Amino acid sequence: xxxxxxxxxxxxxxxxxxxxxxxxxxxxxxxxxxxxxxxxxxxxxxxxxxxxxxxxxxxxxxxxxxxxxxxxxxxxxxxxxxxxxxxxxxxxxxxxxxxxxxxxxxxxxxxxxxxxxxxxxxxxxxxxxxxxxxxxxxxxxxxxxxxxxxxxxxxxxxxxxxxxxxxxxxxxxxxxxxxxxxxxxxxxxxxxxxxxxxxxxxxxxxxxxxxxxxxxxxxxxxxxxxxxxxxxxxxxxxxxxxxxxxxxxxxxxxxxxxxxxxxxxxxxxxxxxxxxxxxx
Numbered sequence: 001x002x003x004x005x006x007x008x009x010x011x012x013x014x015x016x017x018x019x020x021x022x023x024x025x026x027x028x029x030x031x032x033x034x035x036x037x038x039x040x041x042x043x044x045x046x047x048x049x050x051x052x053x054x055x056x057x058x059x060x061x062x063x064x065x066x067x068x069x070x071x072x073x074x075x076x077x078x079x080x081x082x083x084x085x086x087x088x089x090x091x092x093x094x095x096x097x098x099x100x101x102x103x104x105x106x107x108x109x110x111x112x113x114x115x116x117x118x119x120x121x122x123x124x125x126x127x128x129x130x131x132x133x134x135x136x137x138x139x140x141x142x143x144x145x146x147x148x149x150x151x152x153x154x155x156x157x158x159x160x161x162x163x164x165x166x167x168x169x170x171x172x173x174x175x176x177x178x179x180x181x182x183x184x185x186x187x188x189x190x191x192x193x194x195x196x197x198x199x200x201x202x203x204x205x206x207x208x209x210x211x212x213x214x215x216x217x218x219x220x221x222x223x224x225x226x227x228x229x230x231x232x233x234x235x236x237x238x239x240x241x242x243x244x245x246x247x248x249x250x251x252x253x254x255x256x257x258x259x260x261x262x263x264x265x266x267x268x269x270x271x272x273x274x275x276x277x278x279x280x
Contacts, residue, residue: 010066010238011264023067031060033067051101070123081119091121107157117141136184145184172226174205186238202237208257210237212276229275
């Protein structure tokens with residue numbers, strides 16, 4: 001099938017051993033996660049094939065959102081948002097031996113604080129090899145959403161420190177309220193060729209958009225500032241970046257953001273000193 005035939009949100013691409021693996025949030029209320037596979041990005045996608053059965057682990061309540069899969073120390077780790085047994089959303093880490101699963105819960109519960117509404121966890125490995133989860137403290141709880149980080153244990157089973165704030169939605173002058181709230185969604189970290197560290201994230205500025213922020217010390221612990229302009233402003237977001245098998249840096253996101261119409265979108269981009277990235 002073509003990517004235009006695939007109805008998911010938050011499309012995440014893992015290039016692995018000559019194949020592309022695409023994960024995302026199922027639409028239509030079904031719980032759990034699937035994978036689509038292809039040899040090229042433009043067509044010939046196979047799937048969906050189930051990779052996580054949420055009902056087998058009591059995680060088929062509420063949110064089953066935004067799966068990301070990262071290769072770390074020879075295993076595949078899925079970061080995904082679920083509703084906890086106390087009704088608060090949190091990001092869990094799942095594990096598998098292969099990119100097509102099956103994935104199983106890796107720790108005892110959510111990595112994010114139990115009494116927080118948190119979502120959209122992503123993986124970041126510092127230059128010194130320290131693993132972190134970067135995630136959103138959700139605007140539904142604190143009105144003005146933030147992006148936070150927490151150090152992980154080396155085996156990724158637990159948090160190994162206190163959460164700290166990376167970026168606040170109110171610091172971006174172009175963010176506009178959605179129902180009087182300031183939204184933070186979908187952080188993704190990228191190490192540029194010059195060694196600097198940038199982060200893309202989504203919010204609302206009229207429509208759903210994707211923006212770029214930069215760290216002043218090349219690490220998650222730095223002071224973050226939003227860069228001028230927007231990376232994508234055509235009602236699309238929750239993006240991530242990957243290099244295709246030709247070495248081309250590519251942005252993946254869903255657009256439009258309207259229910260029932262979301263599709264994966266791939267955009268070739270290049271690094272830009274002023275704005276972070278420019279679409280080709």
